[in-house]
Amino acid sequence: MVTALMCSALIINSEAHIASTSAYVMLAYNAWAGWLLWSEARERPLVSSLLAYWVDVVWACAMMKLFSIGVMTMMFVTLIHPVVLTTIGYGVGHGVLLSAVAAAGMLLDANSVLLQLPGPNRWGGLIDLAVLLLMPAAALLARPMRVLHRWLALIGELETRLDPRRGLEPICTELVERLRGGTQADVVALVLPSKVGAPAMIASREDGGFRAKALAHAQLEQLLAPALQTPLSYVQRRWWDPRPCLRLHGKGTPPRTLLEPLGELARLLDVRSLHVVPLSRYERQYGHFVIGYRGLRSADQDLSALAGAAPELLRIIEQAALVDQLQEESASHERARIGRDLHDSAIQPYLGLKYAVECVALRIPADNPARTEVDALAELVNAEVASLRELISGLRTGGQHGDNALVPAVRRQARRFALLFGIEVDIDCPEALATTRALAGALFHMLNEALNNIRKHTPARHVWIALRSDESGLDLRVRDDAGSVSGRARADFHPHSLNQRVGELGGSLQIRLHDGLNTELAIRIPL
Numbered sequence: 001m002v003t004a005l006m007c008s009a010l011i012i013n014s015e016a017h018i019a020s021t022s023a024y025v026m027l028a029y030n031a032w033a034g035w036l037l038w039s040e041a042r043e044r045p046l047v048s049s050l051l052a053y054w055v056d057v058v059w060a061c062a063m064m065k066l067f068s069i070g071v072m073t074m075m076f077v078t079l080i081h082p083v084v085l086t087t088i089g090y091g092v093g094h095g096v097l098l099s100a101v102a103a104a105g106m107l108l109d110a111n112s113v114l115l116q117l118p119g120p121n122r123w124g125g126l127i128d129l130a131v132l133l134l135m136p137a138a139a140l141l142a143r144p145m146r147v148l149h150r151w152l153a154l155i156g157e158l159e160t161r162l163d164p165r166r167g168l169e170p171i172c173t174e175l176v177e178r179l180r181g182g183t184q185a186d187v188v189a190l191v192l193p194s195k196v197g198a199p200a201m202i203a204s205r206e207d208g209g210f211r212a213k214a215l216a217h218a219q220l221e222q223l224l225a226p227a228l229q230t231p232l233s234y235v236q237r238r239w240w241d242p243r244p245c246l247r248l249h250g251k252g253t254p255p256r257t258l259l260e261p262l263g264e265l266a267r268l269l270d271v272r273s274l275h276v277v278p279l280s281r282y283e284r285q286y287g288h289f290v291i292g293y294r295g296l297r298s299a300d301q302d303l304s305a306l307a308g309a310a311p312e313l314l315r316i317i318e319q320a321a322l323v324d325q326l327q328e329e330s331a332s333h334e335r336a337r338i339g340r341d342l343h344d345s346a347i348q349p350y351l352g353l354k355y356a357v358e359c360v361a362l363r364i365p366a367d368n369p370a371r372t373e374v375d376a377l378a379e380l381v382n383a384e385v386a387s388l389r390e391l392i393s394g395l396r397t398g399g400q401h402g403d404n405a406l407v408p409a410v411r412r413q414a415r416r417f418a419l420l421f422g423i424e425v426d427i428d429c430p431e432a433l434a435t436t437r438a439l440a441g442a443l444f445h446m447l448n449e450a451l452n453n454i455r456k457h458t459p460a461r462h463v464w465i466a467l468r469s470d471e472s473g474l475d476l477r478v479r480d481d482a483g484s485v486s487g488r489a490r491a492d493f494h495p496h497s498l499n500q501r502v503g504e505l506g507g508s509l510q511i512r513l514h515d516g517l518n519t520e521l522a523i524r525i526p527l
Contacts, residue, residue: 001033004056004078011067022066029059050090053082057098061105079106088149152305164319167327169199169211171320175313176203179291179306187269187292190317191220198287198321223265224288226258229280231307234262235273249303266292275303279314286314350388354381376419383412406440407433410447410467417451423460429467435474439505443476443525446501450478450521453495458482458519469527473507476523483517490519498523 008026012018018026032055039046060078079102087095158178162171172190180188180203187205189212192198200217203209212220231249246254246262266274271292279286289306357378364371407429414425435443447465454460460480468475483489493511498521502509507525514520 001037001052001056003081004059005030005033007063007078011063015067019066025059025062025066029055050086050094053086053098054101056082057102057105061102064106158309158313158316162316164316165323166320168317168320168324169201171316172199172201173203173209173211175316176201177209179289180204183291185291186294187271187290189220189269189290189292190287191217191224191290192287192317194218194221219268220265220290223261223268224276224290226261227276227278227288228254228258229278229283229285231275231277231303231310232258233273233275233303234258234266236263236266249307265290270294275306277303277306277310279310279317281311281314286317289313350381350385354378354385357381380416380419383415406435406443407431407467409440409444410465413444413448413451414465417455417463421455423455424462425465426463427465427467429465430469433467433469433474435469439474439525442501442505443474443523446498446523447476447478449495449498449501454478454480454482457493458490459485461485471527473524473526476525477520479514479518479520481518483513483519489513489517495521 008030011026036047036052057079063078079099083095083099083102086098158175162174164171172192176188176190179185187202189200189202191200194200194214194217200212200220201209202212228248230252232254233247233249235243235245237243237245246256246258248254262274262276266272269290269292271294273295274290274292277289277291279288289310291306357374361371361374361378364374410429411427414427417423418425451463454463458480460482462481464477464479466475466477466479495509495511499509502523502525505525507523509524510522512520512522
């Protein structure tokens, strides 16, 4: 805008006489320019910059039509700038379109000699034609600047919107998803060290953002271990392509030993080209960013922008990890306090009951039939005390053994149920089944309710419990032999409370006849 105003001053000083139409056009543009500059100075832009660039080109073409001075100067100064800036801000398509409109405006200039063939004293037409043909090229050459501009805008948005207080895994998930969308890449991976419990997050076009499993995380770390502390690009070339497969961002020659692990990494991510940017500080490695494309795209601007933003992104990741650490320490202190309170309050009555039952058992002769029942009761009390101690220990230490709370609880409940009600219970489940405490508690209540329904409403003498888990969910099956005992299948029933509990967890409940006679309850809870 300022450049165009300077051209207006040049025209006024050079023209001896200015027609009224030309003066009105110039004054209107000056008023428009002043209005836009004032709105920008107040940081309240009133129109899109794209519209302002179009007005610049139309005005420049009008000036070339109304005046006979400075065609070349006007073209260079007032047409090249809008074309290049439009391409940087809005893309190549807008830049080429604007340059075509500018070229058409030049052809409409009555004084133009573009259509004349070059000859003696007529080289101006050739020069004008060459410059005219270079204008779309100027728009295309501005594309790297547009990519860099887009990257800077993306990094600025990431720094603004990523709140480290949300924790490490949510921050990493959103980071890879936004980077994948901003780079138009097929895959973006953020691989952090697994030895400190950090995740490896991957975002792809098909699956969105997700956390890599432990095996895939270890494989990614192994393939990235030989990578240097310098950003690099890798492209899988055909056998006939002589161009190098590996390039470093900066000076130096990459070692050929990197070709094999990077090729394997590209195959693992199902891409043909990738950028690898290390997250490092003070020569210490904190992880890697990997951006992969299924095509042969390897724009240096993507690599340069991500390499420049890596220190700031590492700062955000470290802050999120620190938040997780502080939360874990706070939770550990709170667990220890609750554990002490439980030990001093909840476990003491059970200990008193344990000692009382053992004392009663000692006073009953061994040949008395009641001795067997009292011994069974003492064993049950001892099991409950051991369960409480395990729970309190898990609260105090936050140990990993607390994650396998479901299987021991199911086994204890089965023993208790068989002892108290005389119904035989068989359990088919793995030795360890990792779940959260909340999920374990919910499933335990469902199992307890199913067993109570069998005890209250059926003549069953045998119950089978099966517990299984896979990648997507957890299955609990409870089957009884009530149909075999009574000789007929039980009528349909709908346990409303069980349906409600399962629905709250987003699961499903099915009741069916296992063999056409005995009832089986199947619960599926998604993980």
